[in-house]
Amino acid sequence: MNASFLLFTLLNTGFILLVSPLFMSLIKKVKAYAQGRKGPRLLQNYLDLRKLMQKEVVYSPNSSGIMRIAPYLNLAVLLLASLFVPVVFIPDAPAGIGNIIVFLYLLAIERFFTALCGLDAGSSFGGMGSSRLMSLSAVIEPTMVIAFAALAYVLRTVNFHEMFAITAGSTIPESPTLTLISISLFIIIIVETGRIPVDNPATHLELTMMNEAMILEQSGKNLALIELTHAVKQTILMAILINVLVPWGLVTELTFAGLAVSCLYFLLKASLLAGLIGLFESSIAKMRLFRLPSFYMMAFFFSALTILMEVFA
């Protein structure tokens, strides 16, 4: 633990927390434009969160402690995960912070407890959501691990901080294979944040529900925490893609000007990416549940291809 890392925890986590709801709104806005609507204003998500924070929490009589603890735990886990993905600057972190395997499994904690929450109240919607989430996440897991292994293969380290230090130091992507990995990473963002064609975040129809089904029983502050967790997760995953593909602007030294540049650059790049996600969502239809494994195979193919290229190069 040193001063640089302590400052990093405050700045990085604070920054990610602050901007995460913005990207959620941005995607909604882009989708609305694509559908010919005006859409909610960009600050709407912040207002929603504030309003939810003021409301009382209603629990089902069947629910247990899991439902009361999980929202807090999940946000804490995602905040911990945000330390693994530097956005403002790359600090001198203690060993182990930034390890991509730990990062993957931090996401798994969030999934595990969200799924348990879905089962907790005994509603059939919740059960359906958690069953689908856990099944599909099991099928996407090899893809995620292979994509991250591909990153480790190309950049020869298993630590995000070191990886980004390498990519940020170069003006063009370190290796052309990184572009291939980016396709996989993009699909992973879509899957992990439950967007079309995997899941529809704007729906309340039980046929299509996954993530929304599990949080039907949530209300008030707990719902706010869950929404925030979701937003933070999306930002972190986007940050990985950005730092791998277009890492310009990420500073490794701590200066005030550098920080400002870093933050501004990230805001710009992430906004563009959010726009892209919005367009992607608008241009494609929701897939049938059992068609999804073949969609995941595509991402698997790209990351496996990357590794094979590295192997035989």
Add this chain to the structure above:
Amino acid sequence: MLEAFIYSAVIALITGTVLPLLYRSKKSRKASFGLSFVSSIFLLAFAGTILYTGKEPVFSAIRFLPGLDFTLTADRLSGGFILLIAAVVPGVSIYSVEYVEHAKSEARKDLQAALTNLFILAMLMVVLAGNMVCFLVFWEIMSLSSLMLVLHDYFLEENKKAGLFYFIMTSLSTAFLFMGFISLFKLTGSAEFGSLSYPANDLTLPFLCLFTGFGIKAGLVPFHKWLPYAHPAAPSSISALMSGVMLKVAIYGFLRFLLSISTPELWWGTLILIAGSLSAVLGVIYAVKESDIKRLLAYSSIENIGIIFTGIGLYLIFKLEGIESLALLSLAGACFHAFNHALFKSLLFLGAGSVVHATGTRNIEAFGGLIKRMPHTTTLFLIASVSIAGLPPTSGFVSEMMLFQAYFYSSALPDPLLKVLLIITLSVLALTSALAAALFVKLFGITFLALPRTRCAQEATEVPKPMLLGEAVLAIFCILSGLFSSRILALLGFDLGIPDMLLLGLILVGTCGLVWITVRNSGPSKTRISKETWGCGILDQFPTMEYTSAGFSEPLVVIFKKIYRTEISSTRTYSDTKESIFNSGTARIHLIKFFEERLYLPVAYAVSLISSQVSRMQNGKLDTYVLYVFIAVLTLMTFTRYFA
């Protein structure tokens, strides 16, 4: 000092075995489990000293015949596995004090107490064995004592079948071990365990025999079928010992052989890696579909044994390719996973035992809502579930991470084909660990959360204190082993550069607290319990509306239907020639037990066919047998004359 520790432990276990048979009372049963608890403390001290100082003591215990000693030795490998025994036994023995009293008859209670001690003793002696004879003797005692414990409820038809199945498989395992050890003995001329420096093609036969023998006992696919039969039949405390410790003793035996070879071959590593990955993924895929709680856990053991073998395979591959650091990382990962699996799987079996005790059934579909009725059991079960699902900062995560890390660094391998193999097995490992998470969401969620689905779950009550205490001891070990993983490994001299879980855990707890405080202080913190779970306007919620275990795993069953080999056949008859008006038809869903129907049964039929032919030679008349002996002698003489 070391001798004192080990002899005290052995004496305590022997006394624990004899006592309940001599003095048949509740008190002596208690004393017997007390003795196994005491022995585990001695073992802990013994294993700790061995591991820390690296001493390699040799105790020559009894000399039966010239050249046939019962030598006991210990080194750091056996020290690690003794530590494993010493970590599991305290929890199990405290749990058993109360658990054993639920058996139906006094005689069986005494027998269970005695056999538990004998079983622990046998496993300990196998690990301490210094030569092959000693190893095999205690190996057989271990198998037979566990067989008797599997047959604890011998009057149930399914348990008879389970016992027979287990007996055949374990005898098969011993037969392969005999073959392996005899062929080693032929090479070296000595029955002592020691380093082997022979050309690898001489060692092919011993390797294959020992791999099969230990593989059967450890439950490697395709020799795994005895596990899902034996575990539900045995009492839960015994399942905990069998799954937690006995399978690891088989791993120990295999490692003892493998590490003594100075010239292994690459294809061994490949074979072990592939067999391990296959076991891991098939084990968990079968487990997902299971709805018998103990059978599900048995399949999950097959999965974890697969992960351990994956680590061993990786070790061999990296070692032969000259990447020492990764070889060490994989081997340490495999051993640490064996240790961790021992802890959380025994905890899970004990928890399952409590649940079965409270509800009277093993069927997950009958559970539900136990979190309100058995809160302490639930908490302990959750700790184990989180661990086995491999979530940081628990122990299950650390050992899996070590393997993942070894895989991720494998770009240093020179051989491209090996790399491709590693990529494939890596994705299999990833699939396995994600499926394990799904499995334990299902097991925990369906068992403990929501509303009780049946009367027996409705009326369940918390189990007595000793049972909870036994589980709690294991849970504490489980947590400590996760948080202090990198420190423990560093203390043992393995500086592997893995992330520090203590730091991670502290940050996580800190962040949790921070989030809690911030949220509490922002806005009013009112909560209300509503009347019901929202159900689209349906006012009363019935347990039948909940998701079931089969429903939960349905998507995975559909995705992996090729593996489950579900045969759906249907016939239709129509009233018209254009086949548009449906008249009648039949549909049939058949689950093929692939390994049983396609692998075990053909072998069993062949064996019974041959033996029925052989049995025709038996007619019970002395002169016929004399004739057989005469023919045999003649044949031998001819044979030695012309071929020797």
